Amino acid sequence: MFPALGSAEAGSTIQLRGRCRIASLASVVGPMEGRGPLGEFFDLVTEDDLLGQSSWEKAEREMLLQSIRIACQKADLTPDDAQMLLAGDLLNQLITSGYAARSLDVPYLGLYSACATFVESLFLGAVLVEGGFCERVICATSSHHNTAERQYRLPTEFAAQRPPEAQWTVTGAAAFLLCDGGPTQAADEVQARVMAATMGRVVDYSVSDTYDLGSAMAPAAADTLIRHLSNTGQDPEDFDLILTGDLGKLGSRLTRQLIQKSRGIKLSRGNCWDAGRLIYSSEQKVQAGGSGCACQPVTFAGYIWKMAKELDLQQVLLLGTGALHSPVACQQGESIPAVAHAVELHFAGVQAGEKPSIT
Amino acid sequence: MQAGYDEIQQYRKMRQKNAPPTPLFANLLKAFFVGGAICAFGQLVLNIYRGMGFTVAEATVPLAGTMVFLGALFTGFGWYDELGEFAGMGAALPITGFANAIVSPAMEFKREGLVQGVGKHMFEVAGPVFVYGLTVSFVIGVVRYFFGAY
Numbered sequence: 001m002f003p004a005l006g007s008a009e010a011g012s013t014i015q016l017r018g019r020c021r022i023a024s025l026a027s028v029v030g031p032m033e034g035r036g037p038l039g040e041f042f043d044l045v046t047e048d049d050l051l052g053q054s055s056w057e058k059a060e061r062e063m064l065l066q067s068i069r070i071a072c073q074k075a076d077l078t079p080d081d082a083q084m085l086l087a088g089d090l091l092n093q094l095i096t097s098g099y100a101a102r103s104l105d106v107p108y109l110g111l112y113s114a115c116a117t118f119v120e121s122l123f124l125g126a127v128l129v130e131g132g133f134c135e136r137v138i139c140a141t142s143s144h145h146n147t148a149e150r151q152y153r154l155p156t157e158f159a160a161q162r163p164p165e166a167q168w169t170v171t172g173a174a175a176f177l178l179c180d181g182g183p184t185q186a187a188d189e190v191q192a193r194v195m196a197a198t199m200g201r202v203v204d205y206s207v208s209d210t211y212d213l214g215s216a217m218a219p220a221a222a223d224t225l226i227r228h229l230s231n232t233g234q235d236p237e238d239f240d241l242i243l244t245g246d247l248g249k250l251g252s253r254l255t256r257q258l259i260q261k262s263r264g265i266k267l268s269r270g271n272c273w274d275a276g277r278l279i280y281s282s283e284q285k286v287q288a289g290g291s292g293c294a295c296q297p298v299t300f301a302g303y304i305w306k307m308a309k310e311l312d313l314q315q316v317l318l319l320g321t322g323a324l325h326s327p328v329a330c331q332q333g334e335s336i337p338a339v340a341h342a343v344e345l346h347f348a349g350v351q352a353g354e355k356p357s358i359t
Numbered sequence: 360m361q362a363g364y365d366e367i368q369q370y371r372k373m374r375q376k377n378a379p380p381t382p383l384f385a386n387l388l389k390a391f392f393v394g395g396a397i398c399a400f401g402q403l404v405l406n407i408y409r410g411m412g413f414t415v416a417e418a419t420v421p422l423a424g425t426m427v428f429l430g431a432l433f434t435g436f437g438w439y440d441e442l443g444e445f446a447g448m449g450a451a452l453p454i455t456g457f458a459n460a461i462v463s464p465a466m467e468f469k470r471e472g473l474v475q476g477v478g479k480h481m482f483e484v485a486g487p488v489f490v491y492g493l494t495v496s497f498v499i500g501v502v503r504y505f506f507g508a509y
Contacts, residue, residue, distance in 0.1 A: 002370075249379065
């Protein structure tokens with residue numbers, strides 16, 4: 001079944017030498033995410049959806065800027081010390097990222113892979129650092145429930161019932177500061193290096209229900225994951241954690257089944273988590289889970305990073321999934337194409353007494 | 360990569376098998392009781408206007424005005440969308456839901472200004488209802504004009 005998924009001719013996995021280190025990261029979320037099960041792990045939980053701004057779009061921009069500032073502060077730097085800003089969001093013309101970059105003095109590249117944007121930025125940032133082109137790169141992504149609803153769906157106050165497979169766009173922003181070279185932090189601090197990456201091809205299995213993005217993205221997630229595993233000769237058990245972006249309940253289940261039926265690979269629930277299912281509790285009425293550009297990075301920067309020691313993470317695969325549709329395309333009868341990107345991280349300093357290795 | 364016909368069919372079956380069940384019966388019950396309650400309240404308002412001396416035909420005008428006002432007000436308070444999430448069509452179908460369909464986009468786009476925002480987007484949701492409602496009314500009017508006598 002599904003022989004085309006994960007075919008080897010789709011391109012290789014890019015192996016890096018580990019020069020690129022995640023120096024610091026920051027997560028900023030809205031009040032609803034703050035009330036969720038991961039609330040205590042975020043760097044900043046805002047009091048409301050507006051952050052004192054006059055519109056939600058401006059609020060999202062403010063969140064993105066704050067996450068960038070916090071990430072740089074943690075490394076005793078300012079945003080202007082970076083040589084490149086790689087940023088993306090969900091809004092038309094990437095207005096959150098572009099307008100946020102206006103306040104900074106950093107060369108800016110705007111990226112779009114919908115909710116896989118974060119992993120895309122991490123990969124590109126790692127390549128820039130690894131190649132010696134930049135010493136420090138900021139990767140940042142954001143999403144806002146209210147700005148996304150109005151662009152993709154209906155007015156927020158409109159009285160409509162959401163179907164059970166619908167997902168809730170996360171209000172939040174996350175920024176990662178990538179640095180070149182060896183450890184500058186205390187030896188017992190957690191650090192992570194980008195070691196390998198598999199970029200996804202665009203996969204379309206003719207799902208056209210715009211409320212059911214998990215189903216649209218599951219084949220893309222399965223495709224990239226199979227390719228990454230077979231290109232690097234690894235099994236799912238080799239990873240302490242495979243964190244998917246925002247497949248939701250249904251999408252996660254379908255991804256497992258697609259991988260099992262096409263390649264006979266079994267994903268265990270123990271080390272394969274979905275950020276969209278971690279960020280909200282079942283009482284928060286978010287149907288199938290969270291979604292959006294911020295879902296995976298705030299979950300990673302908040303919960304996963306801060307719990308790395310407790311979870312004993314050595315090797316982590318981040319699998320971002322994005323639905324590349326727009327309301328215009330779908331109204332014209334198009335189905336939803338999706339893409340999934342994977343980045344492999346190796347952690348150090350997780351175990352007690354371990355010295356970070358310099359490569 | 361565009362999936363082939365067989366894979367699309369296999370995937371469709373897989374999706375159907377795994378789709379979370381829609382609580383159809385519970386949804387129908389909620390819609391019935393919430394929609395019914397809104398209509399019963401409308402009847403109460405109608406009776407009040409009749410008690411003030413209006414005939415039934417006369418009373419429907421202030422009745423519609425009252426219900427639209429309440430729908431708009433509760434939308435403004437941010438309550439009506441919660442009701443819609445709970446009761447679905449039970450909240451959307453009465454005239455209060457129609458008010459919600461006009462007020463919610465107006466609120467959504469007020470930050471883009473009165474002309475380019477509110478003015479342009481106010482009928483974004485209810486617009487098709489107007490267009491096709493008027494079209495059907497026109498057709499029925501024509502039919503009635505020619506055949507109404509029979």
